[in-house]
Amino acid sequence: APIVRLSGISKSFSNGTTALAGLDLAIGEGEFVSLLGPSGCGKSTVLRIVAGLTNPTSGRVDWLGAGGSVPAAGTDRPEIGFVFQEPTLMPWATAFQNVHLPLKLKGISAKTARDEIMHALDGVGLAGFANAYPRELSGGMKMRVSIARALVTRPRILLMDEPFAALDEITRFKLNDDIMRLYEAGGWTVIFVTHSVYESVFLSSRIVVMAARPGRVVDDIAVEAPHPRG
Numbered sequence: 001a002p003i004v005r006l007s008g009i010s011k012s013f014s015n016g017t018t019a020l021a022g023l024d025l026a027i028g029e030g031e032f033v034s035l036l037g038p039s040g041c042g043k044s045t046v047l048r049i050v051a052g053l054t055n056p057t058s059g060r061v062d063w064l065g066a067g068g069s070v071p072a073a074g075t076d077r078p079e080i081g082f083v084f085q086e087p088t089l090m091p092w093a094t095a096f097q098n099v100h101l102p103l104k105l106k107g108i109s110a111k112t113a114r115d116e117i118m119h120a121l122d123g124v125g126l127a128g129f130a131n132a133y134p135r136e137l138s139g140g141m142k143m144r145v146s147i148a149r150a151l152v153t154r155p156r157i158l159l160m161d162e163p164f165a166a167l168d169e170i171t172r173f174k175l176n177d178d179i180m181r182l183y184e185a186g187g188w189t190v191i192f193v194t195h196s197v198y199e200s201v202f203l204s205s206r207i208v209v210m211a212a213r214p215g216r217v218v219d220d221i222a223v224e225a226p227h228p229r230g
């Protein structure tokens with residue numbers, strides 16, 4: 001059953017750029033969907049609209065209840081995790097404190113959340129680096145902290161915007177493996193933005209191909225999944 005449905009989504013910016021025009025997309029609960037397409041085709045804009053970071057110019061975003069029913073108007077979107085291309089960590093804060101942030105914003109103290117935070121760090125292999133500052137961590141490790149921060153709230157849907165684009169290929173391969181392992185254990189839904197055909201095929205159960213001018217879906221491919229949850 002779908003967890004979120006985008007209907008007739010258009011997005012234009014004040015400078016006249018139209019990023020999306022009439023995009024329709026439904027994401028199923030538990031799916032690992034890649035949004036694949038060239039730079040500028042509107043992938044990030046789709047994620048930002050799903051996350052509620054920006055509003056569409058027209059169209060609707062519906063979060064769906066069990067069995068695909070549309071919940072009553074005003075129903076909050078579910079817990080969302082967002083991983084940006086840059087790890088965007090607070091440089092003056094430790095890995096532990098960075099992962100604490102989304103819980104802290106909900107008023108949950110580090111003391112109360114300690115086990116959750118350590119569990120999230122452990123999930124990305126960084127339990128031993130809780131007290132390290134971002135400057136002491138490699139690019140891949142910073143990205144892992146960023147993933148732990150996105151997962152610490154136990155989101156129902158995880159949005160990732162080209163998270164590994166800035167990393168070297170080996171680090172990237174390792175992170176692909178980690179994401180797959182976390183996904184198989186985690187039970188969340190993923191929308192993963194990438195312009196890497198390799199990543200989309202390796203990771204996803206479904207590839208939504210977008211094209212530019214203006215942004216729209218041109219293909220929607222079910223992948224013969226190499227992992228059990230496909």
Ligand code: ADP
Pocket residue numbers: 013014015017018019037038039040041042043044045046215
């Ligand atoms: P992608 O993630 O596929 O690279 P984006 O969603 O970032 O694409 O951008 C889609 C189009 O919208 C691009 O042409 C981009 O330049 C434009 N765009 C994105 N954000 C803005 C903005 N805030 N103002 C003006 N144009 C923007």
Ligand code: ADP
Pocket residue numbers: 094096097109110111114130131
């Ligand atoms: P705040 O940022 O809310 O002031 P603190 O950083 O002082 O919180 O941490 C509060 C509690 O969280 C500590 O007493 C400790 O139990 C736990 N904690 C903080 N940092 C770490 C860490 N690096 N590893 C494990 N536990 C930690």
